[in-house]
Amino acid sequence: MKKITIETENVGGLMGKSSFSFTEGMNVVRAPNAIGKTSLLHAIELLGLSNAELKDKKFYANLFTGDKISVRTSGSVKTNRTFTVTKNDLVSNGDEPIIHTSKGRLSPICFATPNNPLFNVITTGKSLRPNIENLSSADDYTKVIKELEKCYTYTNNAIQKAQPKIAQIELWERQIKDAETKIKNYQQELKKLPAIDKKKLFENIKEAEKKQSIDQQTAKNITKIKMKIDDLKQSIKEKEDEVAMYTELIKKDETEKLEKIYNKKNEELRKIKNELRNYQRKLSIEHEMQKLIEKNIENVAKYKHSNCFACGHEIEKTALGKLKAGSAQRIADLEKAIKKHEFEVDKKEEEEQEADYAWTASAAAENMKTKLLNSINGLKSTLNKQEKKLKDEQTKRNSNKQNMSKLATNKEEFKKYEQRNDLNNKIQELKMQLESMRKHHTKDLESVGNVPEMKKRQETISALIDHMSKRKEQLVEEVRNKFNSLINQVYNDLDYKDIKDVTIGKDFFIKVTKYKEGFKDLADFPLEALSTSERLTLGLILLIVTKRHYLPEFPFFVIDEVVTSYDPSRVEKIKDYLLDVADYIIITQLKSSGTTVEVIQE
Amino acid sequence: MVEKESKTKEESNTRRNADEDSVFTRFEMKALKILRTGHLNNEIYELIYEAMQ
Numbered sequence: 001m002k003k004i005t006i007e008t009e010n011v012g013g014l015m016g017k018s019s020f021s022f023t024e025g026m027n028v029v030r031a032p033n034a035i036g037k038t039s040l041l042h043a044i045e046l047l048g049l050s051n052a053e054l055k056d057k058k059f060y061a062n063l064f065t066g067d068k069i070s071v072r073t074s075g076s077v078k079t080n081r082t083f084t085v086t087k088n089d090l091v092s093n094g095d096e097p098i099i100h101t102s103k104g105r106l107s108p109i110c111f112a113t114p115n116n117p118l119f120n121v122i123t124t125g126k127s128l129r130p131n132i133e134n135l136s137s138a139d140d141y142t143k144v145i146k147e148l149e150k151c152y153t154y155t156n157n158a159i160q161k162a163q164p165k166i167a168q169i170e171l172w173e174r175q176i177k178d179a180e181t182k183i184k185n186y187q188q189e190l191k192k193l194p195a196i197d198k199k200k201l202f203e204n205i206k207e208a209e210k211k212q213s214i215d216q217q218t219a220k221n222i223t224k225i226k227m228k229i230d231d232l233k234q235s236i237k238e239k240e241d242e243v244a245m246y247t248e249l250i251k252k253d254e255t256e257k258l259e260k261i262y263n264k265k266n267e268e269l270r271k272i273k274n275e276l277r278n279y280q281r282k283l284s285i286e287h288e289m290q291k292l293i294e295k296n297i298e299n300v301a302k303y304k305h306s307n308c309f310a311c312g313h314e315i316e317k318t319a320l321g322k323l324k325a326g327s328a329q330r331i332a333d334l335e336k337a338i339k340k341h342e343f344e345v346d347k348k349e350e351e352e353q354e355a356d357y358a359w360t361a362s363a364a365a366e367n368m369k370t371k372l373l374n375s376i377n378g379l380k381s382t383l384n385k386q387e388k389k390l391k392d393e394q395t396k397r398n399s400n401k402q403n404m405s406k407l408a409t410n411k412e413e414f415k416k417y418e419q420r421n422d423l424n425n426k427i428q429e430l431k432m433q434l435e436s437m438r439k440h441h442t443k444d445l446e447s448v449g450n451v452p453e454m455k456k457r458q459e460t461i462s463a464l465i466d467h468m469s470k471r472k473e474q475l476v477e478e479v480r481n482k483f484n485s486l487i488n489q490v491y492n493d494l495d496y497k498d499i500k501d502v503t504i505g506k507d508f509f510i511k512v513t514k515y516k517e518g519f520k521d522l523a524d525f526p527l528e529a530l531s532t533s534e535r536l537t538l539g540l541i542l543l544i545v546t547k548r549h550y551l552p553e554f555p556f557f558v559i560d561e562v563v564t565s566y567d568p569s570r571v572e573k574i575k576d577y578l579l580d581v582a583d584y585i586i587i588t589q590l591k592s593s594g595t596t597v598e599v600i601q602e
Numbered sequence: 603m604v605e606k607e608s609k610t611k612e613e614s615n616t617r618r619n620a621d622e623d624s625v626f627t628r629f630e631m632k633a634l635k636i637l638r639t640g641h642l643n644n645e646i647y648e649l650i651y652e653a654m655q
Contacts (some may be wrong), residue, residue, distance in 0.1 A: 019638045052639075103638070137634070151650060291627045460654045467626040468633075 004075035012039030129508035141472035211403035253364035260353035276341035362448030533567035557582035
């Protein structure tokens with residue numbers, strides 16, 4: 001048979017050292033009030049409390065800060081726990097508690113005293129949920145959920161506070177996304193454009209521009225030449241028209257004929273002039289003759305006869321008269337003829353002059369025509385030269401055309417080069433904008449905290465709360481179901497005839513189904529409908545079930561006299577059952593007199 | 603083919619749910635462990651951060 005001795009020092013009302021021995025089975029602790037019964041129960045409790053559970057247990061010591069208390073056991077369980085009283089708590093200095101799984105449930109499970117919470121529920125008919133939560137470790141879940149809710153609220157407050165800035169941040173984000181998309185699109189466009197050798201391109205363009213300049217110069221030359229050719233053709237045409245005109249003119253006037261006429265007139269003039277000169281010579285001779293005759297006459301008059309001064313012949317006076325008259329006649333005739341010829345000469349001169357004019361004009365026309373023809377020939381020669389020049393220029397231009405087409409290619413390449421530049425510039429500009437926007441975005445984010453992160457955290461917290469709540473409910477439900485099964489099992493084992501069924505409902509209120517006297521049918525009874533002893537028995541059974549299931553390793557189970565005194569017969573009935581719950585069953589009893597706490601084995 | 607795709611999707615969903623469950627379960631175990639040895643306080647933020655990853 002197992003035995004255990006508990007030695008206490010300064011525990012509550014048990015001042016100094018005390019020792020209590022218990023034997024396996026039922027032990028009755030008897031003492032009058034205020035002797036140390038409760039302190040002994042505290043000492044038993046101290047055996048099982050973990051260090052964390054010692055908080056707020058200073059009153060167990062009932063001493064000043066710095067004092068020490070101890071609980072030592074020997075026998076079936078050996079331990080030596082010493083404690084120091086601090087400002088609010090007890091601090092363990094010695095061995096570990098004899099159990100490690102009480103989780104704050106030692107008193108509610110192992111101490112069937114009037115202030116046991118389970119008994120409170122049974123007697124007051126409250127919901128069992130807090131007790132079941134405590135048993136199921138749901139309290140831990142509640143604490144975690146509470147902490148999570150605090151975090152959620154804190155995060156939510158931070159998000160709410162950041163709300164005005166969030167709109168701006170979202171705007172930045174949209175703009176950043178837009179800019180990124182644009183950059184991506186530009187970069188894709190850029191990829192489509194071929195890479196260009198800038199130096200070579202510019203050399204080509206320079207060369208091509210030279211060719212273009214040549215082409216433009218050639219084009220100008222061609223235009224000039226064409227204009228010259230047009231001018232020349234025009235001049236030639238004009239001159240040919242003139243030639244035609246002169247030709248027509250020459251045909252009409254018949255130059256040769258006019259020449260002949262002129263020659264004829266000239267001949268006639270010359271002839272008449274000769275005749276005139278002859279007459280004038282003859283007149284002159286006649287005048288000389290007359291003078292001679294006159295002289296001879298003078299001589300004859302003087303000398304009767306005389307010889308001619310000229311020929312020496314003898315001349316007669318009569319003859320001389322005749323000669324004189326003849327000479328005068330001849331002179332008159334000659335003067336008449338001269339006059340007539342002079343008139344003729346004037347006339348012929350006029351005619352000759354006219355013929356000369358006509359002939360000269362025609363010759364001038366001929367001359368002009370010749371000159372014109374020569375000029376036309378010259379112009380034609382120039383025209384030929386210009387046409388040749390034009391042909392040369394056109395050939396030159398045509399040969400330049402190939403370079404011109406190259407220029408077109410270069411232009412196309414240059415266009416692409418410009419597109420590339422344009423795209424690169426746009427990308428650079430956007431990147432700068434992006435950098436600036438990112439800076440603002442980061443700054444705003446820093447000023448409000450990381451809202452997306454906070455939102456994510458909020459979602460996670462929410463999900464964790466859900467999970468923990470579900471798990472909590474699962475555990476509570478498991479305990480509820482287990483309780484329902486275990487309680488009814490105990491009732492069945494104990495064979496209470498009047499109780500059919502005890503159920504902890506989903507609302508965690510206990511409902512009892514009894515065999516009601518005089519009724520065949522079963523009926524549900526609320527807890528309040530049970531008698532006090534029935535309720536206390538039910539409470540005890542609940543504790544038995546709890547102890548067996550949740551703290552089987554703690555070797556003590558304490559029952560207060562109050563619980564047993566209501567219905568000793570029922571307690572007696574469950575005595576065997578109790579013995580199975582713990583090694584040492586301790587029942588407290590009030591003793592009317594005495595100064596010590598005594599332990600009696602039953 | 604469609605059936606296979608739908609099966610794959612279903613498997614993927616199951617896997618994701620399992621992953622999420624394992625994340626939550628890990629959080630639950632760690633949080634309870636910390637709680638039973640002391641107080642959660644700021645450690646809970648680390649656990650939340652871990653669950654977020």
